[in-house]
Amino acid sequence: MMRVGIDIGGTKTQAVALADSGEIAASVTLPTMRGEDAVLATTTSSVVALAATAGRELGEFSSIGIGIPGHVDRVGGRVRNAVNLGVRSLELGPALRERFGIPVEIDNDVTAAAAGAAHLMSLSGTVAFLNLGTGLAAGIVVDGVAWRGQAGAAGEIGHLPVDPHGLECPCGQRGCLETIASGAGLRRAWPAGGAHPGRGLVRAMESGDADARRAFEGLVSGAAGCVRILALSIDPQTIVIGGGLSRLGEPLRQALGATLREWSGTSPFIADLKLPERVQFLPENTPAAAVGAALVSRT
């Protein structure tokens, strides 16, 4: 039997079939379309395509786990207000259960990514996954088991206000970390970068664009702040950095390390936390959320 894991992202839907050994047996990627009907149709198609790619019957799949942004009701299998997907409310779990006749679990995409990263990177103990995407949030797993808190808010550090004079956040507060260290924050800090500022940011910075440099520095200090918050609140062995902005790659890795070392240099308390040693970047093109969704469908 194989478990299916699906990561429904703003631009693509990725499905993997996970063998009992934990190996990825097959993988399929489809473009995500917006709206309830389209999201359900794409998810359904991805499962059918996965069976064809794996050369298996649908009946050989034992469960489906889904990682999706938005507010997830795990018990009812419903997702609400997944703004990037154009979804107000969708009973994804019941619909897929009816279609395929196997257990379906819906989970927060960042929690799923944390479970997948811990599995794929062979990380034990407590692992926090910091998603630097359009939004900003962390997912937490303890010895392979997702830790969500009583209402699923554990790790929602993007909405920790850090600047009382900062920008208004769509959540209704002011100066949230997400307004600084996220794709949405970067768009506001560097409007010249267009809809996908992460793509041109390093190039613009290297060619002397002062606004791009300032936006990058804001992002780095926000991300470093997230690392410190995670270390001081949950004290994980490893903090994995992933999400779209992690593709800024080496410049981000170096600047983040430099900032953490600088803080360590001025504070023995922070130095004792050994922050730079705990940070790892998710290797590029690692299907962490899809694999994690397949895994957490059992827990």
Ligand SMILES: [Zn+2]
């Ligand atoms: Zn907020």
